[in-house]
Every structure is written in C-alpha cells, then in structure tokens.
Amino acid sequence: xxxxxxxxxxxIGIYGSAIGLILIxxxxxxxxxxxxxxxxxxxxxxxxxxLLFIAVGFIKGGTAPIFSPKGIELVxxxxxxxxxxxxxxxxxxxxxxxxxxxxxxxxxxRLYRHQHTAKIDxxxxxxx
Amino acid sequence: MKKAIVILLLAVVxxxxxxxxxxxxxxxxxxxxxxxxxxxxxxxxxxxxEKLTVANVVTAIVVNYRGFDTxxxxxxxxxxxxxxxSILYRRKEEGEHDVMVLNNSSQLLQTGARLIxxxxxxxxxxxxxxxxxxxxxxxxxGAIIATGFLLMFMAYKDYHxxxxxxxxxxxxxxxLFVTVGIWGLISGGSFLENVLGTGVLNDLVSGxxxxxxxxxxxxxxxxxLTGVLETLLNFKTKK
Amino acid sequence: xxxNAIFLSLLAIILIAAAIYAVVQKDLLYAVIAxxxxxxxxxxxxxxxxxxxxxxxxxxxxxxxxxxxxxxxxRNTSRREDxxxxxxxxxxxxxx
Numbered sequence: 261x262x263x264x265x266x267x268x269x270x271x272i273g274i275y276g277s278a279i280g281l282i283l284i285x286x287x288x289x290x291x292x293x294x295x296x297x298x299x300x301x302x303x304x305x306x307x308x309x310x311l312l313f314i315a316v317g318f319i320k321g322g323t324a325p326i327f328s329p330k331g332i333e334l335v336x337x338x339x340x341x342x343x344x345x346x347x348x349x350x351x352x353x354x355x356x357x358x359x360x361x362x363x364x365x366x367x368x369x370r371l372y373r374h375q376h377t378a379k380i381d382x383x384x385x386x387x388x
Numbered sequence: 389m390k391k392a393i394v395i396l397l398l399a400v401v402x403x404x405x406x407x408x409x410x411x412x413x414x415x416x417x418x419x420x421x422x423x424x425x426x427x428x429x430x431x432x433x434x435x436x437x438e439k440l441t442v443a444n445v446v447t448a449i450v451v452n453y454r455g456f457d458t459x460x461x462x463x464x465x466x467x468x469x470x471x472x473x474s475i476l477y478r479r480k481e482e483g484e485h486d487v488m489v490l491n492n493s494s495q496l497l498q499t500g501a502r503l504i505x506x507x508x509x510x511x512x513x514x515x516x517x518x519x520x521x522x523x524x525x526x527x528x529x530g531a532i533i534a535t536g537f538l539l540m541f542m543a544y545k546d547y548h549x550x551x552x553x554x555x556x557x558x559x560x561x562x563x564l565f566v567t568v569g570i571w572g573l574i575s576g577g578s579f580l581e582n583v584l585g586t587g588v589l590n591d592l593v594s595g596x597x598x599x600x601x602x603x604x605x606x607x608x609x610x611x612x613l614t615g616v617l618e619t620l621l622n623f624k625t626k627k
Numbered sequence: 628x629x630x631n632a633i634f635l636s637l638l639a640i641i642l643i644a645a646a647i648y649a650v651v652q653k654d655l656l657y658a659v660i661a662x663x664x665x666x667x668x669x670x671x672x673x674x675x676x677x678x679x680x681x682x683x684x685x686x687x688x689x690x691x692x693x694x695x696x697x698x699x700x701x702r703n704t705s706r707r708e709d710x711x712x713x714x715x716x717x718x719x720x721x722x723x
Contacts, residue, residue: 267414267415270414270415271410271413271414271415274414275406275409275410275414279402279405279406279409282401282405283398283401283402286398286401287394287398290394290397291390291391291394312409315414316409316412318414318415319415319416319417319419320414320415320416320417322417324523325433325444325445325446326443326444326445326446326522326523327436327437327443327444327445327589327590328443328521328522328590329590331443340417340419341433341445343418343419343429344429344432344433344445344446344449345428345429345432345449347446348446348449348450348454351446351450351527352450352457352458352461355461355465355527355609356461356464356465359464359465359467359468360468362468362472362616363468363471363472363475366471366472366475366476366620367475369476370475370476
C-alpha cells in the first residue's frame with residue numbers, strides 16, 4: 261500500500277477519534293440533564309485528551325522508552341525511541357482524572373439523598 | 389434554539405482542534421538529534437542511563453526529574469479520598485449496621501475469589517517493585533491491589549478490612565516519601581536529590597532512591613483506593 | 628500494511644460507536660459499560676503507540692475502578708435517565 265496514503269489513514273483515524281471523543285463528551289456535558297450522564301461526559305472528555313497527547317508524541321518506527329537489554333540492542337541498531345515526556349504527563353493525568361470523577365460522583369450521591377432526584381431540572385430549592 | 393447554539397459551539401471547538409492538530413504530522417520525530425539535546429525529551433533520553441542508572445525512562449521522569457509533581461499528585465489523591473469520606477458520612481441510626489452486599493455470592497465466585505486474591509496481591513507488589521526496570525510502577529501496582537480487594541468485597545458479605553490498618557499504612561507511606569525528599573535536601577542540596585549510590589543497570593537494586601519512592605507510592609495508592617472503595621460500598625441497612 | 632490500516636480503522640470506529648452509545652442510551656448501566664469499552668480500546672491504542680506504562684495505568688484504573696464507582700453511584704441513585712422523580716418535600720433540617 262502507498263505509504264503516504266497509509267499515513268494519512270492512520271493519522272485521520274487516531275486524531276479524528278480523539279477529537280471526536282472530546283466533542284461527544286462536550287455534547288453530553290452541555291445537553292444532558294441527568295447528573296450521572298454529565299459525569300460520564302466528563303470522563304469521556306478526559307479520555308479524548310489523553311489519546312491526543314500520546315498521539316502527538318509518537319515517532320514512526322520507534323520503540324518504547326525503556327533501556328532493557330533488548331531496548332539497548334534496538335537503539336544500537338538505529339531505532340529511535342518514542343518521546344517520553346507526554347507519557348509521564350498522561351500518567352499523572354489519568355490518576356487525577358479518576359480522583360475528580362470519584363469526588364463528583366460522591367456529590368451526586370449526596371444530592372440524591374437530599375432531593376430524591378438527580379435531574380437538574382427538578383432541583384429547585386436553593387437551600388438543601 | 390438551545391440545541392442550535394450547542395451545535396454551533398461544538399463546530400467552533402471542533403474546527404479549532406482540527407486546524408491545530410492536523411498540522412502536526414503524525415509520526416514525525418520532533419526530538420532532534422539525541423546528542424545535541426535541543427529538546428527536553430532528548431535530554432532525558434540521553435542522561436537517564438549515565439547519571440541515574442534507571443532503565444525505565446518514564447519512571448525516571450515521574451520520580452526523579454519531575455518528582456515534585458508526583459508529590460502533588462499523591463496529595464491530590466489523598467484529598468480526593470478524604471473528601472469522599474467526609475461527603476458521604478452518615479451517622480448510624482438506631483438498629484442499622486454496615487453491610488457491603490446483601491447476600492453472599494454464588495459458590496463459584498466465593499471459591500474463585502479466595503483462590504485468585506493472593507495471586508493478584510503478588511502481581512501488584514511485583515509491578516510496583518520492578519517499576520524502574522519494566523513498565524509499571526507505584527500507581528499501576530496500587531490500582532491492581534485495590535482491584536484484588538474489590539473482588540473479595542464483592543464475593544463475601546462480611547469481609548472487612550480494618551480501617552486502622554489502612555490509615556496507618558497510608559500515613560506511614562506518605563511520611564516515607566517526604567522523609568526521602570528531605571533527606572535528599574539535607575545531604576544532596578535539593579529536594580528529592582538522588583543520594584544513594586547507583587548500581588548496575590537492569591539490576592533490582594539500582595537507581596538510588598527511585599525504587600524506594602515508588603514502593604512508598606505503591607503502598608499509599610493501594611491503601612487509599614481500598615479505603616475509597618470501602619467508603620462507597622458501605623450500605624447501611626436496618627436489621 | 629493493508630491489515631494494519633483495516634485494524635486501526637476498525638478500532639477507531641468501535642471507539643466512536645461506543646462513545647455515541649454511551650451518550651445516547653437512556654439506561655445508565657449500559658452507558659457505563661460503554662465507557663469501560665472506551666477505556667479498553669484506548670488501552671490498546673496506547674500499547675500500539677509504544678507507551679506501555681500508560682496502557683497499564685489506563686487498563687487498571689479506567690476499566691476496573693471507574694466502572695465500579697459508576698455502578699455504585701447507579702445503585703444509590705436512579706437506574707434510568709428518564710426517571711419520574713418522586714414529588715416530595717426536600718428534607719430540610721435533617722438529622723445530618
């Protein structure tokens with residue numbers, strides 16, 4: 261297959277799906293009325309951003325940035341190593357995204373206990 | 389009307405993202421020549437083996453070069469667990485007691501959970517001890533151990549982990565992290581400086597303080613996530 | 628080469644389909660499982676793009692732990708999105 265066409269298909273596939281995830285998550289946060297669905301939308305936005313970061317750091321024909329015995333052999337043969345900085349940033353971001361989701365869901369549970377509903381249209385009283 | 393505004397906003401955000409990211413060619417190397425070290429990634433790739441003797445470059449970045457950010461991340465996880473515990477606090481009323489699930493599960497799940505649980509614990513401990521040699525590290529190992537505890541919570545009705553043990557493990561691991569950092573400050577000159585001798589590459593005992601910090605982070609994350617799951621699963625029923 | 632292109636395109640289609648299903652579906656338990664499928668495909672992508680640490684973290688945290696905390700939330704709130712809320716006076720001055 262033509263390498264330029266292959267590169268174009270793969271880049272549209274990965275960048276397109278990452279940007280698609282961000283847009284679909286943003287739609288869920290803006291339009292939906294049930295609080296759990298809004299938190300699902302937040303989690304989907306997080307996933308899209310992480311994919312976008314790792315896609316930017318990829319080098320064609322590269323290998324993982326680990327200097328194991330096999331890795332040293334590959335580097336001596338001339339294979340490049342993939343950029344390690346975005347991977348370290350995304351590692352932290354995944355854990356913090358989970359923490360934010362957990363606190364948001366605990367707020368949803370607490371709100372449901374008081375108001376007996378989780379739809380934001382029906383929560384009318386300003387003071388619990 | 390509201391849907392039209394939302395679609396317009398999504399189109400604008402989508403256009404900005406597409407326009408920015410499709411100019412970045414996929415798979416093109418932006419690191420430059422590794423010897424010239426013009427970018428941060430090239431500097432880390434060049435100097436990890438010589439100065440630090442750590443095989444996994446991502447571990448070296450997370451623990452050593454950007455170790456202060458990892459301290460911040462551990463703090464954020466701690467705040468999330470504490471916040472969760474305080475938001476969902478509910479005083480026990482008369483005649484209620486704590487259960488996690490209402491019935492014991494089927495025999496298949498009970499036997500399987502009891503057999504697999506030690507293997508999951510050993511896998512988690514393996515992943516965070518070898519964090520500087522193979523892919524893995526403290527956060528991954530801690531999450532694996534928390535999943536093992538979740539399996540036991542789902543299978544048995546009366547399985548409880550003592551709250552005191554979790555609190556002590558988490559606090560001691562956090563204190564160990566900061567102590568290693570302050571030790572680096574006293575004897576090395578900067579916070580989290582590598583002060584132990586570095587060994588041979590690809591040995592288990594190598595890399596200075598990097599394995600010690602990741603073991604502390606592994607224990608802390610495992611205890612924290614288990615505490616979060618136990619708080620969320622507690623379900624007070626009237627007898 | 629052709630096989631690689633087909634495989635990566637298939638993964639991208641599954642990703643977008645699972646995301647649309649998670650947002651559109653009214654039964655929240657199915658939406659949460661679709662979020663787990665998104666994390667799974669993302670973990671495969673991270674492995675293909677030579678990032679094994681990130682793939683391990685996403686697999687351990689995204690698939691197991693995020694799904695279980697969503698399921699616990701669904702247990703304590705409502706199961707369907709189009710629930711009819713019970714019209715009741717919101718509790719004020721509760722014992723909490």
